[in-house]
Amino acid sequence: MTITEDAPGHVGSRRLRKEDPALLTGEAKFIDDLALPGAIWVGMVRSTEAHANIVGIDGSAALAIDGVNEVLSGEDLAPLWGEGALPCAWPVTPDMKNPAHLPVARGTAKYVGDAVAVVLADSRYAAADGAAAVVVDYEPLPAVVEIEDAVADGAPLVHADLDSNECYTWGLWGDNAPAIDAAFAEAAHVVSERYLQQRLIPAPMEPRGCAAVPSPAGGELTLYSATQIPHILKVMTAVVLGIPENKLRVVAPSVGGGFGCKLNVYAEEILCSALAMQRGAPVRWTEGRAEAAVSTIQGRGQVQHIELAADADGKVTAVRVKLLADMGAYLQLVTPGVPLLGGFLYHGCYDIPNYMFECTSVFTNRTPTDAYRGAGRPEATYAVERAMDSLAVSVGVSPEEIRARNFIGADAFPYTSAAGLIFDSGDYQTVLDKAVALADVDGRRSDQAQRRASGSSKRIGVGFSSYVEMCGLAPSRVLASLDYGAGGWEAATVRISPTCKVQVVTGSTPHGQGHETCWSMIVADQLGVDPDDVEVLHSDTAVSPTGLDTYGSRSLAVGGTAVYMATEKVIDKARAIAAHQLEASEDDLEFSGGVFRVRGTPEAEVPLAGIAFAAFTAHDLPDGMEPNLEAHVTYDPPNFTFPNGTHIAVVEVDTDTGDVDLIDYVAVDDCGVQINPLVVEGQVHGGILQGAAQALYEDAVYNSDGQLVSANLGDYLVPSAAEAPRFRLDSHVTPSPTNPMGVKGVGEAGTIAAAPAVINAVVDALRDLGVTDVDMPASPQTVWRAIADAQGGAS
Amino acid sequence: MIPAAFDYEVAESADHAISLLGEHGDDAKLLAGGHSLIPMMRYRLATPSVLVDVGRLDDLRYIRTGNGTVSIGALTRHSELEHSAALAEACPMLASVAALVGDPAVRHRGTLGGTIAHADPASDLPAAVLALGGTIVAQGPGGSREIAATDFFTGYFESVLADDEMITEVRVPAGSGGWNYQKFNRRAQDWAIVGVAVAGGGSGVSLVNMGSTPIRASGVEAALAGGASAAEAAAAAADGLDPPDDLNADAEYRSHLARVLTERALNAAGVA
Numbered sequence A: 001m002t003i004t005e006d007a008p009g010h011v012g013s014r015r016l017r018k019e020d021p022a023l024l025t026g027e028a029k030f031i032d033d034l035a036l037p038g039a040i041w042v043g044m045v046r047s048t049e050a051h052a053n054i055v056g057i058d059g060s061a062a063l064a065i066d067g068v069n070e071v072l073s074g075e076d077l078a079p080l081w082g083e084g085a086l087p088c089a090w091p092v093t094p095d096m097k098n099p100a101h102l103p104v105a106r107g108t109a110k111y112v113g114d115a116v117a118v119v120l121a122d123s124r125y126a127a128a129d130g131a132a133a134v135v136v137d138y139e140p141l142p143a144v145v146e147i148e149d150a151v152a153d154g155a156p157l158v159h160a161d162l163d164s165n166e167c168y169t170w171g172l173w174g175d176n177a178p179a180i181d182a183a184f185a186e187a188a189h190v191v192s193e194r195y196l197q198q199r200l201i202p203a204p205m206e207p208r209g210c211a212a213v214p215s216p217a218g219g220e221l222t223l224y225s226a227t228q229i230p231h232i233l234k235v236m237t238a239v240v241l242g243i244p245e246n247k248l249r250v251v252a253p254s255v256g257g258g259f260g261c262k263l264n265v266y267a268e269e270i271l272c273s274a275l276a277m278q279r280g281a282p283v284r285w286t287e288g289r290a291e292a293a294v295s296t297i298q299g300r301g302q303v304q305h306i307e308l309a310a311d312a313d314g315k316v317t318a319v320r321v322k323l324l325a326d327m328g329a330y331l332q333l334v335t336p337g338v339p340l341l342g343g344f345l346y347h348g349c350y351d352i353p354n355y356m357f358e359c360t361s362v363f364t365n366r367t368p369t370d371a372y373r374g375a376g377r378p379e380a381t382y383a384v385e386r387a388m389d390s391l392a393v394s395v396g397v398s399p400e401e402i403r404a405r406n407f408i409g410a411d412a413f414p415y416t417s418a419a420g421l422i423f424d425s426g427d428y429q430t431v432l433d434k435a436v437a438l439a440d441v442d443g444r445r446s447d448q449a450q451r452r453a454s455g456s457s458k459r460i461g462v463g464f465s466s467y468v469e470m471c472g473l474a475p476s477r478v479l480a481s482l483d484y485g486a487g488g489w490e491a492a493t494v495r496i497s498p499t500c501k502v503q504v505v506t507g508s509t510p511h512g513q514g515h516e517t518c519w520s521m522i523v524a525d526q527l528g529v530d531p532d533d534v535e536v537l538h539s540d541t542a543v544s545p546t547g548l549d550t551y552g553s554r555s556l557a558v559g560g561t562a563v564y565m566a567t568e569k570v571i572d573k574a575r576a577i578a579a580h581q582l583e584a585s586e587d588d589l590e591f592s593g594g595v596f597r598v599r600g601t602p603e604a605e606v607p608l609a610g611i612a613f614a615a616f617t618a619h620d621l622p623d624g625m626e627p628n629l630e631a632h633v634t635y636d637p638p639n640f641t642f643p644n645g646t647h648i649a650v651v652e653v654d655t656d657t658g659d660v661d662l663i664d665y666v667a668v669d670d671c672g673v674q675i676n677p678l679v680v681e682g683q684v685h686g687g688i689l690q691g692a693a694q695a696l697y698e699d700a701v702y703n704s705d706g707q708l709v710s711a712n713l714g715d716y717l718v719p720s721a722a723e724a725p726r727f728r729l730d731s732h733v734t735p736s737p738t739n740p741m742g743v744k745g746v747g748e749a750g751t752i753a754a755a756p757a758v759i760n761a762v763v764d765a766l767r768d769l770g771v772t773d774v775d776m777p778a779s780p781q782t783v784w785r786a787i788a789d790a791q792g793g794a795s
Numbered sequence B: 001m002i003p004a005a006f007d008y009e010v011a012e013s014a015d016h017a018i019s020l021l022g023e024h025g026d027d028a029k030l031l032a033g034g035h036s037l038i039p040m041m042r043y044r045l046a047t048p049s050v051l052v053d054v055g056r057l058d059d060l061r062y063i064r065t066g067n068g069t070v071s072i073g074a075l076t077r078h079s080e081l082e083h084s085a086a087l088a089e090a091c092p093m094l095a096s097v098a099a100l101v102g103d104p105a106v107r108h109r110g111t112l113g114g115t116i117a118h119a120d121p122a123s124d125l126p127a128a129v130l131a132l133g134g135t136i137v138a139q140g141p142g143g144s145r146e147i148a149a150t151d152f153f154t155g156y157f158e159s160v161l162a163d164d165e166m167i168t169e170v171r172v173p174a175g176s177g178g179w180n181y182q183k184f185n186r187r188a189q190d191w192a193i194v195g196v197a198v199a200g201g202g203s204g205v206s207l208v209n210m211g212s213t214p215i216r217a218s219g220v221e222a223a224l225a226g227g228a229s230a231a232e233a234a235a236a237a238a239d240g241l242d243p244p245d246d247l248n249a250d251a252e253y254r255s256h257l258a259r260v261l262t263e264r265a266l267n268a269a270g271v272a
Ligand SMILES: Cc1cc2nc3c(=O)[nH]c(=O)nc-3n(C[C@H](O)[C@H](O)[C@H](O)COP(=O)(O)OP(=O)(O)OC[C@H]3O[C@@H](n4cnc5c(N)ncnc54)[C@H](O)[C@@H]3O)c2cc1C
Pocket: B029, B030, B031, B032, B033, B034, B035, B036, B037, B038, B039, B074, B075, B100, B101, B102, B103, B106, B109, B110, B111, B112, B113, B114, B115, B117, B118, B122, B123, B124, B125, B161, B165, B166, B167, B168, B189, B190, B191, B192
């Protein structure tokens, strides 16, 4: 049985999300809604210096505030965790530097936002007042702020006990270096570009928060956290604090988005857990929005050098990439691995035989970076898609033609890439052709030409971005080869109750995506029940003990596949019972619409409901069979999945002001089989806007002292619906052969594709004025200056 | 993002509000729509110890026209200006500028009196009132006084308003003449990076976010009065000004924007 042939089913329909009524009516409970009478509230005192010795901490003014009970320094708290540091699960090289990262700093503060002391209070208000009143005496040290400064001669050291700011260097080229050199030596066209990936501040609707609730009598601890990863958090908290895993439960309540920033183990989670165990009382903390800007991980932060070698026709023969990546002051859970996730994809969706990638990662006195929607892949796509446009100009062909000349052919799958991945399926040219038609590229180009000819100050630009990404993280053995500290499987349990209702327990951890809806649709089609008869349980390690959670667009391809397979297992068991009841051979049974029938004997049938009840009573089951209909599956994917697509952005640039208006946006994506197109479109819309946000709006700006100057949502410009372009979407489905449903994943695709499409469009609009590059974000001022510079000085 | 502790009083009338202000001295602040004051309190940039809530004084929510004047109660919401048929008729410029303030939530809370009293040089309505040649009516313990908008603003978030005075009404002449408002920002909900208000066919021109107060562009007005074309007059828009530097724009770019937007505003207002 495959999903696609089980029509007329629910899969493929635009079913409204079952999650939404509770969210829209305020019934959903988030971390801060938790009522915990008598809880100790934590206020974090955060460094206001980028790099400084902590000379003294004076809590007297704080302690004078009603409701403030204690002020604790990193020294005071040290016994709670000793040398136990916040975990980094991805030591990408054996000699990677991983300086001890304590939940509250001792001795030296290493970035603005670094926790230096903690206030314990009776209420959140008192905790905030107390934290504001603690006086910290700093002895400032020289700070390393910008990435390239970290590796400059004589750079100050972020970590005095290391001999440089280099964290690691990781490369991917095998014995290919001579061939690459030869390709560049023989090339008719060489493109060499330097791009900047500014730091981004993830801004989910709900900031972070956690609450640790002990049961002093039994010694158990329940940790509630606004996290994407309750399962991983549980293991890590147990390891860091030495809490026996059987005494620890982690619950993620409703979580208001994450985009990767809640894929982590944070200081506050460890701190609240340790204090709750020590005090025998609930301990909680809720993050403020401005606090989040410095205390939650940031995304991106790279300086990229990319070179393409091509023959006279523009066929690319080699790509060579050198990255400098900003880790920030410390390594968080997967910080060092993020550039590697892009490291396999700097050849884009092109058939390029020679590949070299090298990344040097550095420490700076800034908030740690880590996974942010797309994690490495938006950066890779940006570099190669921008460089392909430069190559098109050099060769003298259109952006779509340079792509067509280099695409991996539809007949080449499974395709082994020069970076060593096996791409599952795709038809990149068809996808691009659809996008070109939908965007009316010809019409836009003639408008562009007309406006140029008439000297209009409103220029039109058309920008392409063709991408392929890897998701469905991940085959455990591949993760082992990359030195990642865990596997990539996912678990699911499917149970059918006596009244034939279905309970799905998933190890995926939704935080806005719509898993409950989609898992219900999948299972409903398989079992022939209504999706509303399926409940989906998740996000609580007491209910769903086994799982690896939600990130990297992995939920459907890995977690959804596990659900699908567990359901198949349940059906197999039900089939055995049906065969027993109908006195037929299992091979003669067919199952559809929730009914088992004996082939050729239509009147011999039994509904699943009957079997469910029989499995429950267990009065008459085949010999040796266990009662109840229930199955558990842990699925380790044999490969990644490789969603792909072409996005086209159309912009109008006002050359008088530099203002960029995103007037049209076309996206044709191949995310494999779609379970619910409504959910897919939601992901694509949000993803595109998040990518366009990097291109046009968002920028974590630090001054030379290492102060974050865009720390609030007035200065850090997260776009709203009013800034969203007109989204015009289409899709092309090449089912992934990797999993039984043929699904790939779509959580990050929009973000991966959008930034280069938008910037390529801006550059396209201004190329006749001499503009060849515009930094992100392409703010009006930046664009206006780029024009002025290209025209020979500001006006 | 948690404000410092404060006490809260509800004013029953303008007189009551003023006496509460007198009672608590400069520790007290009036609370109208709260959409400027509360964000500042959350950042602890403002730490008033008493808030006097005037948001419920519905008798100060009105738009009256007559005798060539439009009189607007200080507690009138931006959204009420935006949607008032009477205002669209009597002073279309003010209605149109109100529609460009922030987003719908902001416009349903923010008040005309609040935005004038707040005296943010980046705000839209103060500049519009300035270009229109409006008058601010302020009431204090000793009674009411009328202050010309041109005399009202004195510096960043500063005005001639005394600590125990409250704005009760804002008056503008009826009929906007040839008018236009250019607001340049990056997101729809944001304050202007630069804004230009033109009223009376160019007899009133004012600039948003080009200095420490909303500014009357007297150079532009004088050039126009002297017969200059819109383009010529606009070239003087930033002369003698000291515009701020921020993440969106440095002084050079701001000055450029002021010139471009002034020319656009003049042209749209029918000045050639
Ligand atoms: C997200 C957001 C976006 C915004 N965007 C814009 C924008 O694009 N353009 C723009 O112009 N504004 C914008 N604003 C500000 C908004 O218009 C405010 O509502 C307005 O500036 C202040 O009005 P208020 O009634 O909210 O005043 P409050 O915040 O209540 O008070 C502001 C100050 O004025 C004083 N005050 C209030 N009423 C009186 C009175 N009658 N007499 C004397 N003193 C008084 C208060 O004591 C306080 O000091 C935005 C606000 C937000 C939150």
